[in-house]
Amino acid sequence: MFKLLRFLKGHRIEAFLAPLFKLLEAIFELLVPLFVASLIDRGIQNGDMHHILMMVLYMILMGFGGLAVATIAQWFSSKVASSFAHNMKSELFSHINTLSLDEREKIGSSTLITRLTSDSNQVQNAVNMFLRLFLRSPFIVLGALFMSFMVDRRLSLIFLSVIPILSLIVYLIMRKTVPMFKRVQERLDRVVLRTRENLAGVRVLRAYSKEESEMREFSEELENMKALQTSSGHFGALLNPLTMVIVNLGVVLIIFFGNRLYSLNLIEIGSVVALVNYMNQILTELVKFANLIITLSRGVASGNRIEEVFEIESSIKSGDEKGEKESKYIVEFENVGLSYGGGKPAIKDIDLRFRPGEKIGIIGGTGSGK
Numbered sequence: 001m002f003k004l005l006r007f008l009k010g011h012r013i014e015a016f017l018a019p020l021f022k023l024l025e026a027i028f029e030l031l032v033p034l035f036v037a038s039l040i041d042r043g044i045q046n047g048d049m050h051h052i053l054m055m056v057l058y059m060i061l062m063g064f065g066g067l068a069v070a071t072i073a074q075w076f077s078s079k080v081a082s083s084f085a086h087n088m089k090s091e092l093f094s095h096i097n098t099l100s101l102d103e104r105e106k107i108g109s110s111t112l113i114t115r116l117t118s119d120s121n122q123v124q125n126a127v128n129m130f131l132r133l134f135l136r137s138p139f140i141v142l143g144a145l146f147m148s149f150m151v152d153r154r155l156s157l158i159f160l161s162v163i164p165i166l167s168l169i170v171y172l173i174m175r176k177t178v179p180m181f182k183r184v185q186e187r188l189d190r191v192v193l194r195t196r197e198n199l200a201g202v203r204v205l206r207a208y209s210k211e212e213s214e215m216r217e218f219s220e221e222l223e224n225m226k227a228l229q230t231s232s233g234h235f236g237a238l239l240n241p242l243t244m245v246i247v248n249l250g251v252v253l254i255i256f257f258g259n260r261l262y263s264l265n266l267i268e269i270g271s272v273v274a275l276v277n278y279m280n281q282i283l284t285e286l287v288k289f290a291n292l293i294i295t296l297s298r299g300v301a302s303g304n305r306i307e308e309v310f311e312i313e314s315s316i317k318s319g320d321e322k323g324e325k326e327s328k329y330i331v332e333f334e335n336v337g338l339s340y341g342g343g344k345p346a347i348k349d350i351d352l353r354f355r356p357g358e359k360i361g362i363i364g365g366t367g368s369g370k
Helices: 002-008 012-044 049-098 101-107 109-116 118-133 136-151 153-200 202-207 211-237 239-263 269-310 322-326
Strands: 331-338 347-354
Touching: 002 049, 002 269, 012 049, 012 118, 012 136, 012 269, 049 109, 049 118, 049 269, 101 109, 109 118, 109 153, 109 269, 118 136, 118 153, 118 269, 136 153, 136 269, 153 202, 153 211, 153 239, 153 269, 202 211, 211 239, 239 269
Parallel strands: none
Antiparallel strands: 331 347
């Protein structure tokens, strides 16, 4: 998979700028709860309208700033991913055309089609999501944990207990679902193969009245693929409810202990609100990060399948290669011609030379005397 990174050539600056702007967006997002806490503690409780307006203005500026850098990051990541896919597909198609018929049949035409289409799209999505979220999500989680310590060290201990539990849930679900993605792509290969066979042999199928049996076998392949996708979807669907339960329990604990600390004048209401916001940010980013891991897992599996095609060395050598120049002809004709029954020559003054391992095909209409 890492060998495919060579297709990023020419867009390395954009590939660096995309996550950088995403980090700027994350910084803006982490600062907003602090402004909310200050608005509540110093503005609303003290009735300071000037402070309230200033905090609102700052949050509006943060919002527009985050929108601007997020738009730039999205543009960079989309540009890099689309260019990456374009270069990869072009070289993959060219490489497939250099393979011999036996080499193409050995790997299978159906799987080559899948790797040019579905697998390539999976890799493109993985590159796009990687540039957008791989640095942003961990930065938000760790940043929210750090900011919670700045707000209140006592209640931040709840974050230290919630984050490992959430990470464990994400790991267990990913460990179960990731191996299924490769099997889904293999099932897709079989569906494409069955489709190509039916389309190529439709006349034979009709001649032998095999339409119903082929339709039944095709439906079985689809059902097998559907069952595998459904199973992976069921496990993946557990992610949101489990993480929501854990985070909501964390929010309940923050409010419960925050109320006690507030009654003892050890914390302000705005600080409690800020901690709740940070907990929700952690939830959102962990869910995004889990979806990112799923996308990356699919991309890595598809990328490995594409790399397998690139690793196949073609047995057909170009005529301008040194080894081909030095090879001797095993059959050679000079100034030959052909006529039928002593009539006018059909061809004349033809030179033909064949090297070891070369193949020749003679084409022509029926009755042309091939």
